[in-house]
Amino acid sequence: MKSRRVAVIGFGAIAGELVESLLAASEPEYRVAVWLRKGSASRDRVPSGVAVVESAAELAAFTPDLVVEAAGHGAVREQVPDALVLGLPVLVSSIGALHDDALKERLVEAAKSHGGRLLLASGALGALDYVRAVRPARELELTYESRKPPAAWAKELEALGHDPQAIAAPVTLFEGTARQAAADYPQNLNVAAALALAGPGFEATRVSVVCDPEAKGNTHVVRVRSEFGTMQMTIANRPSPTNPKSSWIVGRSLLAAIDQHFSPVVML
Numbered sequence: 029m030k031s032r033r034v035a036v037i038g039f040g041a042i043a044g045e046l047v048e049s050l051l052a053a054s055e056p057e058y059r060v061a062v063w064l065r066k067g068s069a070s071r072d073r074v075p076s077g078v079a080v081v082e083s084a085a086e087l088a089a090f091t092p093d094l095v096v097e098a099a100g101h102g103a104v105r106e107q108v109p110d111a112l113v114l115g116l117p118v119l120v121s122s123i124g125a126l127h128d129d130a131l132k133e134r135l136v137e138a139a140k141s142h143g144g145r146l147l148l149a150s151g152a153l154g155a156l157d158y159v160r161a162v163r164p165a166r167e168l169e170l171t172y173e174s175r176k177p178p179a180a181w182a183k184e185l186e187a188l189g190h191d192p193q194a195i196a197a198p199v200t201l202f203e204g205t206a207r208q209a210a211a212d213y214p215q216n217l218n219v220a221a222a223l224a225l226a227g228p229g230f231e232a233t234r235v236s237v238v239c240d241p242e243a244k245g246n247t248h249v250v251r252v253r254s255e256f257g258t259m260q261m262t263i264a265n266r267p268s269p270t271n272p273k274s275s276w277i278v279g280r281s282l283l284a285a286i287d288q289h290f291s292p293v294v295m296l
């Protein structure tokens with residue numbers, strides 16, 4: 029069976045877990061490249077057998093079947109447009125970057141003009157199929173609450189004058205629109221952006237962000253109400269062993285999305 033060629037942008041917690049899973053897969057095998065910034069300290073950690081590319085030209089020479097972004101909002105601005113201009117499908121995990129309408133338009137235009145495809149990962153969340161289905165509802169209300177332990181919010185708590193070690197009661201860090209949430213918390217609120225894009229948009233999707241010392245993992249609560257009915261979903265994700273801001277499941281979710289991309293049978 030022909031091997032699948034996948035280029036992963038970044039080599040942090042999620043990308044590292046994903047690359048490890050791709051290398052372990054067989055039938056079919058994956059040929060993997062990582063796209064790093066020039067001089068990246070991650071280069072020394074890249075396993076042997078994985079190609080390193082540092083430019084769009086080097087990416088093109090690798091001839092990927094699929095590009096996967098797992099690096100952050102900066103990569104969506106810097107590398108994803110180049111990959112789309114090469115006519116490649118690009119699976120984006122840092123969806124929060126699309127709160128910027130101008131960037132979103134640029135990416136869509138690049139995909140349309142060059143035959144690329146912008147694929148948005150569901151990442152740490154589920155049930156986006158339901159949210160997409162109720163999107164046309166006349167009376168759609170969607171709220172999202174993120175509840176994570178203090179370890180996920182150390183820098184943010186310090187900026188507000190809190191000692192992360194001494195948090196004894198829940199602290200609400202943010203209440204507002206998904207657009208503001210995605211802009212203020214680029215590493216944490218990709219899920220809010222996914223809900224906004226699947227559902228009622230960045231202004232109508234209401235978000236609250238709570239730091240909770242009692243939180244059992246990275247907890248996402250989604251509530252949807254419309255003339256079609258109601259939906260409530262709670263997901264309690266274990267944090268990634270290497271980055272407490274990210275959920276461990278995200279690497280697996282990207283792996284499942286990659287498998288769907290190549291599969292003759294697709295679950296939508």
Ligand SMILES: NC(=O)c1ccc[n+]([C@@H]2O[C@H](COP(=O)([O-])OP(=O)(O)OC[C@H]3O[C@@H](n4cnc5c(N)ncnc54)[C@H](O)[C@@H]3O)[C@@H](O)[C@H]2O)c1
Nearest residue numbers: 038040041042065098099100103121122151152218271274
């Ligand atoms: N959709 C979701 O549910 C979801 C969940 C968690 C994280 N994410 C996204 O995934 C990103 C990565 O998460 P992580 O836990 O692996 O973070 P991480 O900090 O462990 O790793 C990010 C890595 O990417 C590298 N990087 C940054 N910009 C880059 C660029 N332009 N090109 C190449 N490499 C670059 C960094 O040097 C770092 O090594 C997050 O920033 C977030 O946007 C999405």
